[in-house]
Amino acid sequence: MISHYPLASLLSWPPIPHCLDLDGEEGVALQRYQPRSPESSPHCWSSVQDWGEEVEEGAIYNVTLKRVQIQQAANKGARWLGAEGDRLPPGHTVSQLETCKIRSIRAGTLERLVETLLTAFGDNDLTYTSIFLSTYRAFATTQNVLELLLDRYGSFEDCEGEHNQCRTGESRVAVRTALASILRAWLDQCPEDFQEPPSYPSLHRVLGFLRKAMPGSEPMRRAQSLLEQLHVQASLENETQGGFQYTNPFCIGEDEEVEIDLQEDFFSFKVDLVAEQLTYMDALLFKKVVPHHCLGAIWSQRDKKDGKQSAPTIRATITQFNAVTACVVSTILRQRQIRPHLRARIIQRWIDVAQECRIRKNFSSLRAIVSALQSNPIYRLKRVWASVSNLDSCAKDHQKRSHKRLQLQKEMGAMQGTIPYLGTFLTDLTMLDTALPDQVEGGLLNFEKRRRVSTTFLIIWFLLYQDKTPAVISRAMAKHNLEGEQAADYELVQVISEERELVIPDNANVFYAMSTSANFDFLLRLRGSEGRPVQLRSRCSSTLPRTQQRSSLSLRLSKVTL
């Protein structure tokens, strides 16, 4: 099933194989779960080998060995990885197998998890930072993490203590650089963490560090502009709300009913116009979704006392969803005295709208309409449904319908759309949250759980990630210190195989344009330089705090050349 799931292969840790029992026509239930050893399926997993566990004080690591073939000029691949390859003479090409040791933290104390932000890159655990940032709220607060990070590693005085012994000036600079890069990723990925009016203590803390450590740097400017932005936002809200504290402007209270006044005849609206309008409304809300609001640990607190204000962006999409279902139900039932076949026409009309939503890949409204039609007040209208079936000859054909349903499920799940139905993710994350323990042996925080949770975030991110090619290119350039150059000079290329590549067109939405059957191996290339060596290579997903590349914390020898 992983193969349906293009994004799974983006992750640097091996997806966990599992066995599924499929039940042909019907739905599919996960009957059992069986971790397979890498050897059992040489096809997919031959390049990754489980190397066991490493246990340290307050941390447990999973160690895997991954064999990677290096075909391109070694210095370029290595430059990407920020490793020792930089020292190879230019043009020196290597074509050999390299074994890369990936050491990823499985569980640890909060202190160790925070420390890992600085060391993960050297351990080849490339996605650690972004996973940590998107999930840490389940086990710590912003203040907690900042304190641990900056008190211990960001201090400017001469430090003693075991963690800082023999730290040379050079390595201290490296630590600071790494810190700045983590903070930058934080400011970029989760600016809402710093929404602490009126005094914004966390953001001031960050800014204070960056001013001292890297005055005038990009991360510092980032922090500064975020602070200004938050101040402006707050003062605007004060004006409009008479000093009321922070509320989300786009959040309609979930329990407020959205009145939909349908004085107009429903039939006076064109089907595609209705679908278009619904899609527009959904898109506005979906773009504002903050993925970690779906976090099982946060979402399941939503009904608790202090959870009322939590996850406003998710609540807003649900309010819209419920409004659509209410609208469907009321248009069908509003007129009491009406012949079944007339009521059936209204249902038919909604089915057509649903179909249009599907074409627009608006799975939220599609699901809302279908749910409304299945809700008891509508479902029980037997005579009306009989007329609907007459209208829709397709619906008579159960075979066809069940096939359609299957296809629909696949679309809703695997590809999701421009606008997904968030409920799927909420269920998954809630299930994951309950099924996996927060802590493992010895009370260490279970970070493996966070890794699994973040897979779902990644998907949500991708769906929010409606970027056209130029935006992706400039982001990649920013990540790799190429900001000085012109984004327009570069093109984005997906490497399909040794021989084939796909140049992503400039006007394309990258998420849809890329090939999902191939590796997610992307590169940036100077235009008109085909055939010339690669400029930059990337897995498109890994958030790679750029300055970590220069971090010299990776003292461990993590690469073995075979």
Place this chain on the structure above:
Amino acid sequence: MNMGTDLTYNFVFKVVLIGESGVGKSNLLSRFTKNEFNHDSRTTIGVEFSTRSIQVDSITIKAQIWDTAGLERYRAITSAYYRGAVGALLVYDITKHLTYENVERWLKELYVHADPHIVVMLVGNKSDLGNVRTVPTEEAKDFAEAKGLLFMETSALESTNVESAFLEVLTAIHKKVASKEVTRGSISAVTLGPSSEFNEERRSCFQKQ
């Protein structure tokens, strides 16, 4: 649930888990079905329930257990979720009195949407936290008796009574069906043998998606 083993069950019973959020519904489910909730596959395929087959008096019952995990706020979705259910576990948290006070509301909703013959068990979860209990066992037991519900206290954490709770509900459903107390068709999701599989499939066109 491949085609091979599909033919070996005699009944399919749909059971729903209801109750306030945070009472441990999903935990009970994962305890009983022993599934790892691999979210990758769930999302891909759109599975909305977990199954487990059990033996009662040489008869195989496939329990199809539905959990609204995280979806309680989508009103229309929860309404469709009750359809065809022949059993329900109404769960509250013995340490949070409010979750118990809301049992009546859940019961009302259940009877509005579900089959009148549905077998309901009141489940007081988190019995491992007896020292901070706010709902006395006797009080809940008496309430259940007055309303004609089965009753049990469980701990999903320590796996106490989880198996028994589900088994008791499934056995009670089976008794109802076997004693012909209810005519077939009244409990609609019950499928007798593989020959009537078609019925189940037709129904599920509406249940899933």
